[in-house]
Amino acid sequence: MGISIEEMNNMQLDVLKEIGNIGAGNAATALAKMVNRKIDMNVPKVEVLEFKEVTELLGGAEIPVCGIYFDVDGDLTGNIMFLLTMKSSRILANMLLYKEDNSEILDEIDQSALQEIGNILSGAYISSLTALTGLNLKISIPSLSLDMAGAILSVPIIQYGQVGDKVLLIETEFNEGDDNIKGYFFLVPDVDSFEILLKSLGVLE
Amino acid sequence: MKEMIKVGMADLNVTKGDAGLTTLGLGSCVGVTLYDPITKVVGLAHVMLPSSKTIRNNTNPAKFADTAIVLLLEKVLKLGANQRRLVSKLAGGAQMFAFANKNDIMKIGERNTLASKEILKQLNIPIIAEDTGGNYGRTIEIYGDTGILLIKTIGQGMKQI
Numbered sequence: 001m002g003i004s005i006e007e008m009n010n011m012q013l014d015v016l017k018e019i020g021n022i023g024a025g026n027a028a029t030a031l032a033k034m035v036n037r038k039i040d041m042n043v044p045k046v047e048v049l050e051f052k053e054v055t056e057l058l059g060g061a062e063i064p065v066c067g068i069y070f071d072v073d074g075d076l077t078g079n080i081m082f083l084l085t086m087k088s089s090r091i092l093a094n095m096l097l098y099k100e101d102n103s104e105i106l107d108e109i110d111q112s113a114l115q116e117i118g119n120i121l122s123g124a125y126i127s128s129l130t131a132l133t134g135l136n137l138k139i140s141i142p143s144l145s146l147d148m149a150g151a152i153l154s155v156p157i158i159q160y161g162q163v164g165d166k167v168l169l170i171e172t173e174f175n176e177g178d179d180n181i182k183g184y185f186f187l188v189p190d191v192d193s194f195e196i197l198l199k200s201l202g203v204l205e
Numbered sequence: 206m207k208e209m210i211k212v213g214m215a216d217l218n219v220t221k222g223d224a225g226l227t228t229l230g231l232g233s234c235v236g237v238t239l240y241d242p243i244t245k246v247v248g249l250a251h252v253m254l255p256s257s258k259t260i261r262n263n264t265n266p267a268k269f270a271d272t273a274i275v276l277l278l279e280k281v282l283k284l285g286a287n288q289r290r291l292v293s294k295l296a297g298g299a300q301m302f303a304f305a306n307k308n309d310i311m312k313i314g315e316r317n318t319l320a321s322k323e324i325l326k327q328l329n330i331p332i333i334a335e336d337t338g339g340n341y342g343r344t345i346e347i348y349g350d351t352g353i354l355l356i357k358t359i360g361q362g363m364k365q366i
Contacts, residue, residue, distance in 0.1 A: 051214050061230030062344055064359055069302040143302040147359055150214070150230020151342020154253075155301050157214065158233055158313050161253050161268065162260055165215075 003194050003204075004164030005048050012203045016187075017046035019132060019201075020170035023125035024185065028174055030124035031117065035095045035176075042173040048166050051157050057169075058085070058184075061150030066106070068118030069155065071140035072126065076196045078189035080125065080139065081156050082118045086146075088181040092117050095176065106146060115142040125185065133200040156186040163191055209346065215268035217250035219280045220349055227346040231297035233314035235270070235337065236345045237321050238294045239277055239330065240352040241286035247349045248281040250274060254313070255320030270320035278328060293325050294354045294366060295335040296345045303340065314338070334366035 008016075024044040032039035055061045066089040068082045084092065086104065093110040094101055096117060106114070119142050130137050145152055160167045170185040189197055198204035208224040214234060218226055226249040228236050239248040250273040254260065257269035266272035282288060298318035318337045325332055336343070336356050344357040357363050 055214075055230070067301070069304075071304060140304065143304055145301050145340070147232070147301065148230035148342035148344065151232030151299065152301055154214070154230075154232030154234050154342075158253055161215065165265065 003198070005160070005166045005168055006164045008198075012198055013048065015198070015201050015203050016168060019129060020044055020046040020168075020185065020187070022132065023128045024170060024172040026124040026128045027121040027172070027185075030120045031174065034117070034120050037095070037176050040175040042175070044173075045171040047169050047171070049169055050166055051161070054153055054157065054167060054169060055150050057171075058083075058149045058153075061148060061153075063149045064146060065149045065152055066114060067145050067147075067152035067155070068115060068122075069143045069145070070118070070122050072137055072189075073140070074137040075135040075200075076137065076189055076193035078187070078193050079156065079159065080122050081152075081186040081188065082121055083152065083184040083186065084114070085182055088183060089114055091176075091179045091181055095179075111144055111146070115144050118142045118144070121183070133197065135196070135200050156188045159188045159190070163194075207348070212249050212251050214251050215253045215265055217248065217267045217273055217277050217280070219246065219248040219277070219284050221246050221284055222349050225346050225348040227344070229344045231343045231345060232299055232301050233297070233317065235295060235297040235314070235317040235321050236343075237270075237274055237277065237325075238347045238354060239281050239286070239291050240294070240347070241281065241290045242292070242352055243290055244285045244287065245349045245352075246281050246284045246286035247347055247352065248277045248284075248286075249345075249347055250277045252317055252321060255316045270317060271324055274321065274324045274328070278330075288328075288330075291330050292333045292352070293330050294347070295321060295332060295337055296343055296354065296356055296366075298337040299339050299341055299343070301340060301342070336364065336366055 028041040298314035
């Protein structure tokens, strides 16, 4: 039987939050290396939220956002979703492609750049998870979608919905010069995988 | 401006006459509507998962196709609809991300649509229009006075069914 976020005790949640912190930290370092710039990171916020609070956080269900989705396979299965506001997507794409483009539309090359960024960030995230848990994990190639926040969020929310009514959200803020990039990680283990994860971290019998 | 009642994720609501019901940013979830053209009673459910039976945490009936549609039916009947006149429209059930391999969860949109159709069939409620599948999000609005379902998207235009 799967364990839901609501059923977890404080220690288990703290451990998941700490993993979020470390993973996001590694992701920021990887991003800095990739774009060859100094990237500052604020302490990530890790929250357990009701479904509707997640869309509200992004400014509403109809706001366009960029979602990058990965399959996780190995000792545990699930997904990782990296979500960016459109403004942050533009800044990141420009950074990687060394250009100054103010267009609100992300063309194919921009999207491909964002997939690559998603790849690096999620890879960094997963490798810290692997190091901490000793689990063998690998991630798939990314799949990107630009659409309404509600529609994109429905994917991780449905997965969480199978065991409960809340999701675990990791909010990360990167800063480069005056640019401020807001990204959100969703760690979405499959129904039985939260248990494997918590056991590997020694916080579940 | 007519009154527009918002229906959240894993939620449902009913209204009558001039007012409308809306749900924003449907992805893999399915919007199921019931409408009685004579009494102008309309209902909308934002269904998240196909079945309450395979899931342990099933305290919210509005979350699952099987329990949500039955509850929605009760509510429209209570508001004065006649079951024999009820018609249904469906929208949503998209697959937002494309993956070559595995797995059931990525096909959840399709499974939500199929489960909703199955329940409607059991209840003898005809589906007169649908806009399901694809890989894009939808905002939908249904109006009590006409029963028209308006579908808005980003990049795929707007349509009425």
